[in-house]
Amino acid sequence: MSFPTDLQIARGASLKPIEGVAEQMGLGPHLIEPYGRDVLKIRLEAIDELADRPKAKYVVVSAVTPTPLGEGKTTTTVGLAQAMKHIGRQAVVAVRQPSMGPTFGIKGGAAGGGYAQVVPMETLNLHLTGDFHAVTAAHNMLSALVDNHLHQGNPTGLDPHSIIWRRVLDVNDRALRNVIVGLGTHVDGEPRQTGFDITAASEVMAIFALARSVQDMRERFARVVVGYTAAGDPVTAEDIGGAGAMAVIMREALKPNLLQTLENTPVLVHAGPFGNIAHGNSSVVADLVGIRGGDYLITEAGFGADMGAERFFNIKCRASGLTPDAAVVVATVRALKAHSGRFTIAPGKPLPPELLAESPDDVHAGAANLRKQIENIRLHGVSPVVAINAFPEDHASEHEAIRQIAESIGARAAVCTHFADGGKGATELAEAVAEAAEKPSNFRLLYPDSASLREKIETVATEVYGAEGVDYDRKAARELDRHERNGFGNLPVCIAKTHLSISSDSSLKGAPTGWRLPVREVRTSVGAGFIYPICGDMRTMPGLGATPSAHSIDIDADGEIEGLS
Structure with missing residues (x-):
C-alpha cells in the first residue's frame, strides 16, 4: 500500500475548534478574530495582555546547506512541536507563510509534510488570510x-x-x-x-x-x-x-494568523520574506505572542545555518529583543552525501541510484558541512542539536554516521521519523532540545551596530562562510561609501548569496576554504533596517520550469483541490 499524499493526510485530520487552540495559548475571545472556520487573526493587544505569563524557551530550527529539494526543515519544526506534547510539554510553532510563486512553481507548498503538517493545508498554501x-x-x-x-x-x-x-x-x-x-x-x-x-x-x-x-x-x-x-x-x-x-x-495584515498541526499544536503563520534577499524568518509580532503561549516557541529560519539562522540571530533578534535558548540543525543522509561532491541532485529528476546505496563513507565525506553549520550556531552562543531527518531509503548505518559526526564535536543528535509517525517519531529530538534549552544562554550578536558596513560584511564572510576575505567591485565600493555617508552604516547586513553552498559559488560543496566573497553591488532596505550586499547573480523574480506544479494542480467536479503538494 502506497503512502498517502500530504493532501490526503491533511484532509483526514481531526481538527480541534480553532478557538480551543487559541485558548491553549491563553488567548481569550476578545483577542481573536475568526477568519472562516479554521483560522484566526490575533489582535496585537495580545502582546501586552500575555506579558505576565511565563516566557517560553525559544528554539530556532535551521539546517545544513540544503540540496535543491530541501531537507524537511518545516516538517521537522512541526514534528518537533508535536513531539513536545508526547513528553509532557506544550509548544507553539511560528513559521512563514508560503508564497504562491513556489507553490505553483517547482517547490510545492510549505505546510510541512506527511504526519507533521500545518492544517488546513490548502488554506495555508493558497492565500490564507490575504x-x-x-x-x-x-x-x-x-x-x-x-x-x-x-x-x-x-x-x-x-x-x-x-x-x-x-x-x-x-x-x-x-x-x-x-x-x-x-x-x-x-x-x-x-x-x-x-x-x-x-x-x-x-x-x-x-x-x-x-x-x-x-x-x-x-x-x-x-x-x-x-x-x-x-x-x-x-x-x-x-x-x-x-x-x-x-x-x-x-x-x-500585521495581526498574526493562528492555525494548528495535525496533532492540534498551535501554529502562528505570519509573513514570508525571501530567504536570499531578505532575512527569511517569520514575523516578530508572531514571536512576541507565541513566546508567552506555551513551554516552547519553535520557529524556523530559511535555508542553512549560514543563511536564515545567521539573519535570525543578527537581524531578527536585534529587532525583537528575544534571545534563543537552543537551535536545531536538520541534516539528511542525502544532503551530506551531496556535500561529498560525489553526487548531483536536481529538482524534478530522480535521485541518482548510487546515492541511494548504503554508504556511511559517503556521509562522512560530506561531514564538513554539518560541522561548519554546527559551528555557525555556536558562534552566536547557542546550543545546537542535530535532527537526523530520516527518509525511507536511508540506512541505519548512515544515520549512525551522522550521529558520530555530530557527537565528535560535542553536539547531541537524534533520529526523527516524524514524517511517517508524527510527533511520536520526534520524541528523542524533543528530549534533546529540552535538555539543550536548559543550558545557560550565552547568546551574542556577531558584530556591534557601531562596526562599519565593510567590517560587518567581512565578519560574516570570514566567520560564518569561511571565506579568506571580501572583494568589492568598484560599484559596490561606491555604494558602500554612499550608504555610510547617508547615515545607514549602523544597520546590520543581510548578504544575498546562493543558498546551495556556504560559499558564494553554488558548485562548491561541503565547507569550502581558500575562496573570497565577491560583492558586486550593495542595496538598501532602510525601512526593514538592513543593508544587503549582493554576491553573484541573485534573482528576485523566479521563473517557471518545464513542468511547474501549476500543470498538475486542478479542481474536481466536487470542488475539491487536486495535485497540491
Whole structure:
C-alpha cells in the first residue's frame, strides 16, 4: 500500500475548534478574530495582555546547506512541536507563510509534510488570510506614487535613472523581470526601465516581518528609500507621501494568523520574506505572542545555518529583543552525501541510484558541512542539536554516521521519523532540545551596530562562510561609501548569496576554504533596517520550469483541490 499524499493526510485530520487552540495559548475571545472556520487573526493587544505569563524557551530550527529539494526543515519544526506534547510539554510553532510563486512553481507548498503538517493545508498554501496580497498592494501603491511623483513635476528632484523601487507580484514570471513603463502618450507617465520582483522579496514584506507594532511599521515605511537625487541624496516613501497609505493597507495584515498541526499544536503563520534577499524568518509580532503561549516557541529560519539562522540571530533578534535558548540543525543522509561532491541532485529528476546505496563513507565525506553549520550556531552562543531527518531509503548505518559526526564535536543528535509517525517519531529530538534549552544562554550578536558596513560584511564572510576575505567591485565600493555617508552604516547586513553552498559559488560543496566573497553591488532596505550586499547573480523574480506544479494542480467536479503538494 502506497503512502498517502500530504493532501490526503491533511484532509483526514481531526481538527480541534480553532478557538480551543487559541485558548491553549491563553488567548481569550476578545483577542481573536475568526477568519472562516479554521483560522484566526490575533489582535496585537495580545502582546501586552500575555506579558505576565511565563516566557517560553525559544528554539530556532535551521539546517545544513540544503540540496535543491530541501531537507524537511518545516516538517521537522512541526514534528518537533508535536513531539513536545508526547513528553509532557506544550509548544507553539511560528513559521512563514508560503508564497504562491513556489507553490505553483517547482517547490510545492510549505505546510510541512506527511504526519507533521500545518492544517488546513490548502488554506495555508493558497492565500490564507490575504496577507501576501496586502503586501503586494502596499508595495505597488508606493510604486504608483513614485511614477505619479515624476509625472506631477518631481518636486524632490528624484533621478529617474536612480529609482530602486520596483513592482511586485506573488507569481514566478521571468518575463516581468525587466520592463519599460510609461509607454503611450504624455498622460501615461514618464517612460523608464524598471521591473518586477516576487512579493516575498519586497521590502514591505521584510518590514512586515520585523515590525513590532502598527506604529513601528508606519515609521519603517517612512524610511523606505525609493531612489536618489542626482546628487546622491535618498528620497523616501515619506518624501513622496506614500508611507501612511501603505500602513493603512497593511494594518490588518500585521495581526498574526493562528492555525494548528495535525496533532492540534498551535501554529502562528505570519509573513514570508525571501530567504536570499531578505532575512527569511517569520514575523516578530508572531514571536512576541507565541513566546508567552506555551513551554516552547519553535520557529524556523530559511535555508542553512549560514543563511536564515545567521539573519535570525543578527537581524531578527536585534529587532525583537528575544534571545534563543537552543537551535536545531536538520541534516539528511542525502544532503551530506551531496556535500561529498560525489553526487548531483536536481529538482524534478530522480535521485541518482548510487546515492541511494548504503554508504556511511559517503556521509562522512560530506561531514564538513554539518560541522561548519554546527559551528555557525555556536558562534552566536547557542546550543545546537542535530535532527537526523530520516527518509525511507536511508540506512541505519548512515544515520549512525551522522550521529558520530555530530557527537565528535560535542553536539547531541537524534533520529526523527516524524514524517511517517508524527510527533511520536520526534520524541528523542524533543528530549534533546529540552535538555539543550536548559543550558545557560550565552547568546551574542556577531558584530556591534557601531562596526562599519565593510567590517560587518567581512565578519560574516570570514566567520560564518569561511571565506579568506571580501572583494568589492568598484560599484559596490561606491555604494558602500554612499550608504555610510547617508547615515545607514549602523544597520546590520543581510548578504544575498546562493543558498546551495556556504560559499558564494553554488558548485562548491561541503565547507569550502581558500575562496573570497565577491560583492558586486550593495542595496538598501532602510525601512526593514538592513543593508544587503549582493554576491553573484541573485534573482528576485523566479521563473517557471518545464513542468511547474501549476500543470498538475486542478479542481474536481466536487470542488475539491487536486495535485497540491
